Amino acid sequence: MDGVHDLALFSLTVLVLNATPGVDLVFTLTRTLQQGVRAGVAAALGINAGCVLHALGAAFGLAALMAASATAFTAVKLAGALYLAWLAYGLLRQAWHPVAAPADPTRGAAPPANPWGLFRQGLLTNVLNPKVAIFFLALLPQFIDAGAEHKTRAFLALGAWFVVQSTAFLVLFVLLVAPLRRWRPGAAVRRALDGAGGLLFALLAARLALTRAD
Numbered sequence: 001m002d003g004v005h006d007l008a009l010f011s012l013t014v015l016v017l018n019a020t021p022g023v024d025l026v027f028t029l030t031r032t033l034q035q036g037v038r039a040g041v042a043a044a045l046g047i048n049a050g051c052v053l054h055a056l057g058a059a060f061g062l063a064a065l066m067a068a069s070a071t072a073f074t075a076v077k078l079a080g081a082l083y084l085a086w087l088a089y090g091l092l093r094q095a096w097h098p099v100a101a102p103a104d105p106t107r108g109a110a111p112p113a114n115p116w117g118l119f120r121q122g123l124l125t126n127v128l129n130p131k132v133a134i135f136f137l138a139l140l141p142q143f144i145d146a147g148a149e150h151k152t153r154a155f156l157a158l159g160a161w162f163v164v165q166s167t168a169f170l171v172l173f174v175l176l177v178a179p180l181r182r183w184r185p186g187a188a189v190r191r192a193l194d195g196a197g198g199l200l201f202a203l204l205a206a207r208l209a210l211t212r213a214d
Contacts, residue, residue: 040174046122055159092198
């Protein structure tokens with residue numbers, strides 16, 4: 001790519017980021033285990049649609065505004081934390097008041113996946129995380145030549161690379177974890193899993209709320 005260097009190192013960095021447990025990975029995992037491959041893929045596509053917006057923001061200066069403005073960073077951070085807290089509340093409520101399992105074990109307890117709704121949820125979990133925007137702004141310039149004639153084009157090229165690689169990783173992750181849905185745990189185990197997922201999202205919300213711009 002014109003104006004870009006060390007693509008192998010960039011790819012390795014993106015892989016490490018994708019494989020590190022965080023909001024995006026946890027969201028994709030929970031939706032896959034609850035509603036299957038279609039739901040997991042929809043969530044993954046929504047997450048990476050958010051990455052597209054972050055990449056555009058980094059390329060055209062929106063991420064720089066958040067990095068420079070404590071007010072803008074705090075506003076996005078708190079919105080993201082509230083959204084994660086809402087997801088946590090839903091899981092914890094389900095753990096406290098579980099839905100009765102169907103009499104026929106061949107029927108899944110989870111409702112049919114709504115791909116568009118899951119896509120929107122994935123998009124929001126990613127877009128409302130200012131750490132992702134700051135990450136794009138901090139990472140991408142390290143792989144752009146200082147003397148590049150079209151730095152914005154180089155930003156966009158690296159952002160596109162990130163999105164394609166991240167999408168491939170999450171889709172593969174969905175396919176790998178989807179077989180775990182065949183395991184049919186008892187009511188107590190389902191409640192424990194929902195509770196654990198809710199607590200994890202609550203912790204992620206708290207961590208995001210406490211994140212500082214610097």
